Amino acid sequence: MKTVTQIIGGAQALLDISFDLQRCFEEYLTDEYKTFLHILRVTEEYTSDLVRPYAGTGRPPYPYISFFRGELAKRYFDIEKTSSLIIRLKNDPNLRMLCAFKKVPDKSVFSRALAHLAEIKIMDKVQQALVRLAYKEGMFVQHVCRDSTAIPAREKVPSGSREKDPKPVRRRRRPPKNAVKTPKPPTVLEIQRTDGAEASIHALGKGCSWGLKKNSQGHIDVWKGYKLHLDVSDSGFPLTACVTSANVHDSQLAIPMEKLTEQKVQFGYSVMDAGYDAKTIHDFIVSRGRVPIIDPNKRGDEKRPPLDPAKRERYKIRTTVERSNSDLKDSYIPRAIYVKGHTKVSFVLMSAVVCLAALKYLQYFLC
Numbered sequence: 001m002k003t004v005t006q007i008i009g010g011a012q013a014l015l016d017i018s019f020d021l022q023r024c025f026e027e028y029l030t031d032e033y034k035t036f037l038h039i040l041r042v043t044e045e046y047t048s049d050l051v052r053p054y055a056g057t058g059r060p061p062y063p064y065i066s067f068f069r070g071e072l073a074k075r076y077f078d079i080e081k082t083s084s085l086i087i088r089l090k091n092d093p094n095l096r097m098l099c100a101f102k103k104v105p106d107k108s109v110f111s112r113a114l115a116h117l118a119e120i121k122i123m124d125k126v127q128q129a130l131v132r133l134a135y136k137e138g139m140f141v142q143h144v145c146r147d148s149t150a151i152p153a154r155e156k157v158p159s160g161s162r163e164k165d166p167k168p169v170r171r172r173r174r175p176p177k178n179a180v181k182t183p184k185p186p187t188v189l190e191i192q193r194t195d196g197a198e199a200s201i202h203a204l205g206k207g208c209s210w211g212l213k214k215n216s217q218g219h220i221d222v223w224k225g226y227k228l229h230l231d232v233s234d235s236g237f238p239l240t241a242c243v244t245s246a247n248v249h250d251s252q253l254a255i256p257m258e259k260l261t262e263q264k265v266q267f268g269y270s271v272m273d274a275g276y277d278a279k280t281i282h283d284f285i286v287s288r289g290r291v292p293i294i295d296p297n298k299r300g301d302e303k304r305p306p307l308d309p310a311k312r313e314r315y316k317i318r319t320t321v322e323r324s325n326s327d328l329k330d331s332y333i334p335r336a337i338y339v340k341g342h343t344k345v346s347f348v349l350m351s352a353v354v355c356l357a358a359l360k361y362l363q364y365f366l367c
Contacts, residue, residue: 026093033094036076039358040069040098046129047122062105067113068122069099071347075355080334082110118347123354130357131239131264134365141233141267143314145321146257146276148213148250149329151243151349153225155208155340188252189280197259204248206342211246214275216322226342228328228349229253231261234317236324237360239264241353243346250275255284262288269293271318328352 050064079085089096089104192200231240240260254276277297285292332352
């Protein structure tokens with residue numbers, strides 16, 4: 001299986017490929033294809049575990065790396081369905097060569113291969129590798145901006161998902177004099193302070209559900225599906241990404257994502273909107289030696305003071321994560337997600353995050 005570097009002859013560095021690159025392809029190679037070629041050269045270095053050995057009997061299997069490239073092609077060229085990608089590969093010799101398909105497989109082969117890539121979470125591994133490549137040795141980042149975005153899905157909400165645990169019936173009366181007051185159970189945020197980040201995320205909802213979220217215009221949006229939670233740097237580089245059910249509150253991802261991001265980079269400020277305003281989150285960030293900049297949630301208390309002028313000025317950088325979410329939803333995340341289940345939906349969303357991370361790396365770290 002040839003790498004992209006071997007395909008083009010290993011002639012030049014990532015940027016400013018001019019030359020005889022055109023001789024390697026059947027049709028004219030536009031700038032859009034050259035950019036996709038750069039993305040493949042950045043990401044395929046971290047796909048060495050996509051080995052598919054031949055058993056010696058039957059037809060040799062298609063290599064997994066071709067399906068990995070095909071999934072990135074779907075995200076970068078804004079191809080919604082696998083069937084549309086197959087038609088594009090059959091009619092586009094340049095893309096077929098970039099994905100290393102001598103013969104384009106049918107839809108069932110694509111489905112099985114992409115399901116395997118989703119199970120091994122290859123996109124998560126590549127995204128983490130890109131962060132290590134861009135921010136070597138825990139490079140310092142001034143601000144980390146955190147937010148979530150709604151991801152509608154085309155699947156049913158499991159029955160009974162709205163049912164809540166029945167509360168014990170309590171008689172309203174004065175407690176006895178010698179009665180021992182039952183301590184309140186710890187909240188989710190208090191448990192997350194001591195638990196590991198992976199365990200905290202694993203305990204959250206993963207299935208399709210109904211979600212409500214106030215948008216930037218102050219209106220309530222209702223959707224059925226999932227949420228994509230994102231941590232980005234000052235330049236909009238995605239540092240940490242996580243997919244949960246739509247009904248998971250944003251604040252329940254603040255502490256786990258704070259722990260995951262601090263393992264990759266050093267940063268001084270955590271910037272979040274009013275949905276993350278909780279004393280436990282404030283105290284946790286301060287205990288880590290960082291400054292929380294969180295828009296105060298008044299919660300009916302109109303007298304609550306706003307951010308001080310210095311923090312209010314720094315809070316303006318939070319639009320970076322909003323622009324990143326907009327870029328993802330406008331250019332890379334399909335308008336309709338046809339796969340079902342958290343594993344496959346997360347694979348689709350993380351492939352979009354990988355495309356954005358690769359482009360940010362090319363834009364800010366190789367120029």
